[in-house]
Amino acid sequence: MTSPDPSFAALSAKPKSSMRDLLLRIGSAAVLIPLVLWVVVLGDVLFLAMISVGVALLCIEWGMMAAPKSASRIACAVAIAALISLFTAYLHHPILSFVVLAFGSLCAGMYGHKLKIGWMAAAYGVLYIGVPAIILMWLRQTDNGRDWVFFAYGIAWASDIAAFVVGKTVGGPKLWRRYSPNKTWSGFAGGMIAGMLTAGTLSDLTHLFKHDTSASFVGLLVALATMAGDLWESALKRRFGVKDAGALIPGHGGLLDRVDGLMFAILAIGGIRLLVMLGTVI
Structure with a gap:
């Protein structure tokens, strides 16, 4: 009896592993x-x-x-x-x-x-x-602080999930192959769109912004910051020679692997909140 091809076995196990993750x-x-x-x-x-x-x-x-x-x-x-x-x-x-x-x-x-x-x-x-x-x-x-935090979390989560799903489903050219070989331009676009839609929905619920255009622009900026944070952490992991920052959260790796985009989204929302307080934007 011939032994099974190891490459075939690995290929067969991959979908199961992906589904489990x-x-x-x-x-x-x-x-x-x-x-x-x-x-x-x-x-x-x-x-x-x-x-x-x-x-x-x-x-x-x-x-x-x-x-x-x-x-x-x-x-x-x-x-x-x-x-x-x-x-x-x-x-x-x-x-x-x-x-x-x-x-x-x-x-x-x-x-x-x-x-x-x-x-x-x-x-x-x-x-x-x-x-x-x-x-x-x-x-x-700050005033309406709960809603501002929801904006940061909601846009970051939606962008991250959409980028993952669209990237895995559509695929296509890689976004930054050197530091993050799994991320694609399709996933990036999906994350941007999800961020804008989420911001519009949250704005309707919280009334933080008077115009839908303002909310969509905020969603675009925060989603962009989320993607940047994810890429930056990928570059840091390559710099330190590790695959994951940890193994704290099942299926996600370390906590840093999950909040890297959120950390940058918080910076973006913080800047926008400050501008609103100063009356620069509405």
């Missing part, structure tokens, strides 16, 4: 999304607790990815700086929180240099994780 993704999302939205609605201490846990987990993954030989030390340094700045923002001192974050980044960078792993692994990690956390806390504390 898809089911895990759906199951994880079905549990996590309602929980996250519920905490956003409640706000206050529970919201702080959720972001704090997320920041701590992201710092652990950052340490493992950026400095595997000193993962626990770098994770602690990054977490201390990011969490102190987050607590400062929670106390309604957003500007001071950025000052604290910058100082923490400097201290973490010096610590990384002392460990002979390079200052950038620690210093950049503080800013990469801390800035979106501060802006997210600030967003929730």
